[in-house]
Amino acid sequence: MESSAVDLPSALLILVSVLVALYIPSLISYVRAWYMLRRIPAPPLDGVLSGHAPSLTTLKRHKYEQQCIEGLGTVYRLRVYHKHRVVVADPTLLQEIFAAERAGAVEKPDELPFPVGHGKPEYNVFSDKTSSPLWKLVRKGTAPAFQAVNMRQFHNHVVAVVNRLVEGVKAKGSGAVVDFADIGQRESFDVIGMVGFGKDFRASRNIDDKTSNTFALLTGFLQEAVLRSGNPMRKYWRSKAVIAAEKNAQRLADLLEELVADCQKREPGAGDDKSISGHLLRLRDGAGRPLQFRRLVQEFFIFFLAGSETTGHTIAWTLYFLAKNPQAMAKLEAELAEAGLLVTPTNPTPRAFTFADIGKLPYLDRVIKESMRLQPVAASPLTRVAVRDLRLSDGTVIPAGVIIETAQYTPMRDERWGWHRGSDFLPERWEEADMEYQVRSAPAAASSQNGKLHGQNSDDDLEIDAQSVSEHKVRRFNPFGQALRNCLGQQLARMNIPTAIAMFVSNFKLELTLEDANKSIDELEILKGTLQPDNGIHMICTPRTCNEE
Numbered sequence: 001m002e003s004s005a006v007d008l009p010s011a012l013l014i015l016v017s018v019l020v021a022l023y024i025p026s027l028i029s030y031v032r033a034w035y036m037l038r039r040i041p042a043p044p045l046d047g048v049l050s051g052h053a054p055s056l057t058t059l060k061r062h063k064y065e066q067q068c069i070e071g072l073g074t075v076y077r078l079r080v081y082h083k084h085r086v087v088v089a090d091p092t093l094l095q096e097i098f099a100a101e102r103a104g105a106v107e108k109p110d111e112l113p114f115p116v117g118h119g120k121p122e123y124n125v126f127s128d129k130t131s132s133p134l135w136k137l138v139r140k141g142t143a144p145a146f147q148a149v150n151m152r153q154f155h156n157h158v159v160a161v162v163n164r165l166v167e168g169v170k171a172k173g174s175g176a177v178v179d180f181a182d183i184g185q186r187e188s189f190d191v192i193g194m195v196g197f198g199k200d201f202r203a204s205r206n207i208d209d210k211t212s213n214t215f216a217l218l219t220g221f222l223q224e225a226v227l228r229s230g231n232p233m234r235k236y237w238r239s240k241a242v243i244a245a246e247k248n249a250q251r252l253a254d255l256l257e258e259l260v261a262d263c264q265k266r267e268p269g270a271g272d273d274k275s276i277s278g279h280l281l282r283l284r285d286g287a288g289r290p291l292q293f294r295r296l297v298q299e300f301f302i303f304f305l306a307g308s309e310t311t312g313h314t315i316a317w318t319l320y321f322l323a324k325n326p327q328a329m330a331k332l333e334a335e336l337a338e339a340g341l342l343v344t345p346t347n348p349t350p351r352a353f354t355f356a357d358i359g360k361l362p363y364l365d366r367v368i369k370e371s372m373r374l375q376p377v378a379a380s381p382l383t384r385v386a387v388r389d390l391r392l393s394d395g396t397v398i399p400a401g402v403i404i405e406t407a408q409y410t411p412m413r414d415e416r417w418g419w420h421r422g423s424d425f426l427p428e429r430w431e432e433a434d435m436e437y438q439v440r441s442a443p444a445a446a447s448s449q450n451g452k453l454h455g456q457n458s459d460d461d462l463e464i465d466a467q468s469v470s471e472h473k474v475r476r477f478n479p480f481g482q483a484l485r486n487c488l489g490q491q492l493a494r495m496n497i498p499t500a501i502a503m504f505v506s507n508f509k510l511e512l513t514l515e516d517a518n519k520s521i522d523e524l525e526i527l528k529g530t531l532q533p534d535n536g537i538h539m540i541c542t543p544r545t546c547n548e549e
C-alpha cells in the first residue's frame with residue numbers, strides 16, 4: 001500500500017516554496033528600491049549583512065549624519081540589514097517631503113522601535129499614521145490644552161516650580177556647584193506633571209532627592225529606543241544592557257498605568273480639568289467611545305516624555321551657552337535689569353516674572369533660539385516612509401516603502417544653508433529679520449516646465465511643484481519640526497523655557513566649573529533620543545544678593 005505521508009525532501013521543497021512565495025513581494029520591492037537608489041551616494045558599509053546598522057547604533061548619530069553630509073552631500077542612502085533608508089538634509093527637499101506628507105504620500109513608519117507598555121504594542125499621537133482617525137482625534141482633541149489662555153493659567157505653576165528650585169539652589173550656599181542638567185529635568189518634570197496630569201511629582205521640592213527621579217526611567221527608555229531605531233535587531237540581543245532597558249521600560253509602563261488609573265479616578269475628564277489628561281479623558285470617537293486604556297497609557301507616555309526631556313535639556317543647554325559666553329550673559333542681565341526682573345543692589349527683591357514678560361524680552365528670545373539651533377534636543381532625524389514613489393525637485397526618487405530620515409541637526413548649523421559661522425553661539429544673528437529662512441534665488445531643480453519637473457514619471461510618482469517650494473523662502477530653522485506633525489506641545493515649551501531661564505539668571509551668577517568649561521561641547525553631549533548633557537552641566541552658583549556691586 002502506498003504511504004500518504006510526504007517524504008522529507010518534498011516537505012522541505014514545499015516549505016521553501018511557501019517561504020519564497022511569502023517573501024517574493026518584499027524581495028521584489030527590495031531589489032526595485034536598490035535599483036532606483038543605486039546612484040545616490042552611500043557611506044562605506046559596516047558589514048555585508050548589517051549594512052550601516054553599527055554606525056547608526058551609537059549615541060553620537062548626529063555626528064555621523066554631519067560627516068556623511070560633508071562627504072556625500074545633502075542626500076545619501078543607508079541600508080539597515082535588508083531595509084533601505086534615504087537621509088535628506090537640504091531644507092528645500094525637506095519642505096517638499098513635508099508637503100508630500102500633507103498629500104498623503106509620506107507617512108510615519110509602521111514599526112515602533114521600542115514600544116513601552118505591557119501586551120500588544122500600541123501607537124500614540126507621535127507614532128500613529130497621519131491617515132489614522134485616532135491620530136486626528138487626539139491631535140485635535142488635545143490642541144486646546146496648549147492654547148494661550150490655558151498657558152497663561154498654568155504660568156503661575158511654572159513660576160512656583162522655578163521658585164522652589166531657586167530656593168533649593170540658594171539653600172546650598174553661595175558658590176555651591178549645581179548640576180543644571182538635573183535642575184532642568186526637575187523643572188520640566190514638575191511642569192508636565194501639573195500641566196499634563198494635574199499631579200505634583202515633587203521633583204523640585206528636594207533637589208538632592210534622587211529617589212523620585214522618575215525621569216531617569218525616561219532617559220533609560222530613550223537610550224534603548226534610539227539604539228533600536230538604528231538597529232532593530234537589538235531586540236533579539238540578550239545583552240545586560242538590553243535586559244536592563246526592558247526592565248526599565250516595564251517599570252515605566254507600571255508607573256504610566258498607575259497614572260492613567262489615578263486620573264480616571266478623579267472625575268473623569270470633567271470640563272474644568274484643563275490638563276492634557278483632562279482633554280485625553282474627554283475624547284470621544286465618532287461612535288461616542290472614549291480612548292481605550294491601552295491607548296491612553298501610550299498617550300500619557302508620549303506627553304510625559306515629549307513634555308519633559310526636551311524642555312529640561314533645552315533649559316540646561318541655554319544656561320550652558322550663557323555661562324560660556326559672558327558677553328551674551330551681560331546683555332541678558334541688562335535686559336532683565338531694565339525690565340525690573342534682575343536682583344541688583346538697587347532692586348534686591350524684583351517683581352515676579354509674568355506671562356506677559358515672555359513676549360517683551362527680545363534678547364532672551366534670541367538666546368533661546370540660538371541655543372535651540374546649535375543644540376536642538378530633537379537632533380535625531382525625524383523618520384517617515386514613502387507611501388508611493390516620491391520625486392524630489394533635485395531629481396532624487398525615493399521608492400515606495402523606503403524609510404526617509406529627515407535630518408534635524410545639520411540643516412540648522414551648516415554653512416551651505418547660509419548659516420554664517422554656523423557652529424558659533426551668536427544670539428545677535430536673530431536680530432536680522434527672517435533668519436529662520438533660507439532665501440533661494442533660483443529654483444533648486446535643474447529645469448522645470450510649467451512648475452513641474454522634467455524626467456520620467458510612473459503614474460504613482462508624486463511630482464513636486466519645484467517653483468512653489470524653491471523660489472521662495474525655505475525654513476531652515478525647525479527645532480519643533482514642521483507641517484502636519486510639528487510639535488503639539490511647543491506653546492508649553494515656549495512659555496516654560498523663557499520663564500525658567502529668566503528666573504535662574506535673575507537670581508544667580510552662573511559660572512561653569514573648570515572641568516565642564518574645559519570640555520568641548522562634543523565631549524559634553526550625547527544623543528539619547530534627545531541631545532542632552534552626558535554627565536550633567538555643572539555650574540558654580542552665586543546668588544545675586546543686594547551686597548554685590
Ligand code: HEM
Nearest residue numbers: 125126306307310311314378382480481485487488489493
Ligand atoms: C524644547 C521643547 C521641545 C522640542 C524641541 C520638541 C520637538 C518636537 C519635534 C521636532 C516634533 C516633531 C516630530 C516629527 O515630526 O516626527 C515634536 C512632536 C511632538 N511633540 Fe514636541 N518638542 C518639545 C516640547 C514638547 C512638549 C512640552 C510637548 C507636550 C507636553 C510635546 C509634545 C509633542 C507631541 C505630542 C508631538 C507629536 C505631534 C504629532 O505627531 O502630531 N513636545 N516635538
